[in-house]
Amino acid sequence: MIDYLFRPQLLAVVFVVVLGLLYHRRQPKPSLPDLPWLNTKEGEWFTTLRARFRSTVNYKQSIHQAYDLYSKKNQSCIIGKLNGDEIVLPVSSINWIINQPESVLSADEPHKDVLQTDYTFVHPVVVDKPLHHETIRSELTRQLGALTMDIMDELGSAFDDIWGTNTTEWREICPFETLKLIIARTSNRVFVGLPLCRNKALLEHGIGFATAVPIASSLLKLFPDFLRPLAAVLIARPNRYHTKCFSRLVRPEIERRQKLLEGQNGDLEKKLGDPEPNDFLQWSIRRAQESPYPAERDPDIIAERLLAVNFAAIHTSTFSITNVIFDLVASNPSKKYLEQIREEASSIIAADNGVWTKSGLAKMYKTDSTLRESSRLGSFLGAGLMRQVVAPDGVTAPNGTFCPYGSCVAVPTSGVHNDPEHYPDAATYNPFRFSVERESSTAESPETENDKSNANITEEYIRKANLSFVSTSPTYHPFGHGRHACPGRFFAANELKLLLAYIVLNYEFEPLTERPESKWIGTSLVPPLTATVKVRRRKQNM
Structure with missing residues (x-):
């Protein structure tokens, strides 16, 4: 279907845009403040347009200039882009940004604009009223421990099918493409359960x-x-097309479960004689039943919410683990990073009698640090904490920058993540950068809500916890920061830890002499999408 986008019919539509350019240029736009514009050249014609072009095609340089020349000095600047200009605020504004109400700085509006959700989603209400976010925050996060074995079971089946079980021959695979399929299967084991998660058409x-x-x-x-x-x-x-086909495949299961929940006060176990399904689809159906909006019970709406969580889970997790694989396989073999992660995974599962548990995953400090380090170096976002000013009279940032209504503000995430002041020897890949302090700490983690007031919850424990993959801060925000931080990051972290553990326990890699480069596509940094590595099933595995 992607080939469709390049057919001649589309060229006719592209041509139509020319007819609207003059009209478009006359439309009212935010009157940006008098700030330095990056990539302008004094005296050249069409300097603003040309600056936008330069910033768009070399966004990495632009965002690092914004950080080094302005943001670190508590100053603001403007990065003009072909798809919209942004006011880059100093990192000192981060806490101010995340504490602004949605009626002043909106976190949702930039996302909807970037993804053009009014047109890319069949039912924009799925994005406008993200009921699934509450399902993620409550049911999904709370059920992580109960879902661990399901995830591991699906990983085993998926890797057998996709990476193979041959212990004698090397097999060349593309990490991005193969791990995308594995993550889609594993995530949908949690989203829709068996057997739908293995339906090739649905995936x-x-x-x-x-x-x-x-x-x-x-x-x-x-x-x-x-x-x-x-x-x-x-x-x-x-x-x-994909929405219609996905909905057609999952709709019968949605309707079946809805009918089973009707009557008997929704007690599904009495009707089935078996435990109620413990997956995202079931939680969504129950939440839709409790919603005051009847449209939420429409199977097509529920199906598109499943598509929305697929969209959020598949590419972000695939990008993360692809970076991890290339970082590890291209690292100095004498450092034995892969072997150390393998030893950690082996000891954790042995201590829990061969069973993966949520508490065991929490002790995988090296694995967690490896995920965090690759996320720091390979964060998808060049600029983060993007907000749109929705206050009618605009808003003034703490450093005095006035941001008018309709303008977009952000901070230079890539610059922050690569600053030696925050991360010593920041340009060097160090997968255990964050695990050393955590492994040497003796602080106990809380087991229950009541433990939060116990003496065991010390400053040492808090400092240790803040070094984890899912913890956000003003110096680490690939998941965002504050109340709008990604609600699914806890699920993603558990899934990726299990995935990496399964890989190192069951496969070996032929080392790479050089890491394939990640590439900037517009304002985003993406991992190698076509590069390959050679893998082989280990003869002795867990």
Whole structure:
């Protein structure tokens, strides 16, 4: 379906954009403050337009300039981009940004604009009223321990199918493509359960939708606002196709469960004689039943919410683990990073009698640190904590920068993550950068809510916890920071720890002499998408 985007019919739509350019240029836009513009050259014609082009094609340099020349000095600047300008605020503004109410600085509006959700989703209400976020925060996070064995079971099945079981021959695989399939299967084991999570068509459309959204949104951003509804008829057609097919596949199961929940006060166990399904679909159906909005019980809405969590889970987790694999396999073999992670995983599972547990995962400090370090170096975001000013009169940042209504503000995340003042020898990959202090700490972690007031919860424990993969701070925010931090990061962390543990226990790699480069695509840093490595099943594994 992606090939559809490059057919001649689309060129006709692209041509239409020219008709709207003059109109588009006359539309009212935020009057940006008098701040330095990056990549402008004094005296050149069309300096603003050319600065936007330079910043867009070399965003890495732009965001690091913004950090080094302005942000670190408590100053603001503007990075103009072809798809929208942004006011880059100093990192000293981070706590102010995350504490602003949604009525002043909106975290949702920039996301909807970047993804063009009015056109890339069939039912925009799925994004406008993200009921699934509450399901993630409550049920999914609370059930992580109970889901651990299901995740591990699906990982075993998926790796057998995709990476193979041959212990004698090396097999060349593309980490990004193969791990995308494995993560899709494993995530959907939690989202829809067996046997749907292994339905090849369902996985194809889940991945297809996750791929189509950023492509369609990027193309739509090239059009002026008033032409986007017309352009979306063609450009967003793959999105509608994948949504329709995914919904058709999952709808019978949704309707079956809805019928079983009707009557007997929704006591599913009395009807089945078996435990109620413990997956995201079941939690979503129950939450929809409790919603005051009847439309939430529409199977198509529930299905598209499943697509939304697929979109959020598949690419982000695949990007993360792809970076981890290349970082480890291309590291100095004398450091024995892979062997140390393998030893940690072996000792943890042995201590728990061969069973993976939530508490065991919490003690995998080296594995956790490895995920955090690759996330620091390979964060998808160049600029983070993006907010749109929705206060009608604008808002003034602590350093005096006035941000008008409609403007977008952000902080230079990539610059922060690569600053030697925050991370000594920041350019050097050190997978155990964050585990040394955690491994040497004797502080106990809380087991229950009541433990939070116990003497064991010391400053030492808090400092240790703040070094974990999921912990955010003003100097580490690939998941965001504050109340709008990614609600699914706890699930992602557990899934990725189990995935990495399974890999090191069951496979070995042929070392790489050089790490394939990650590439900047617009404002985002993506891992190697086509690079390959050679793997072989270990003869002695867990």
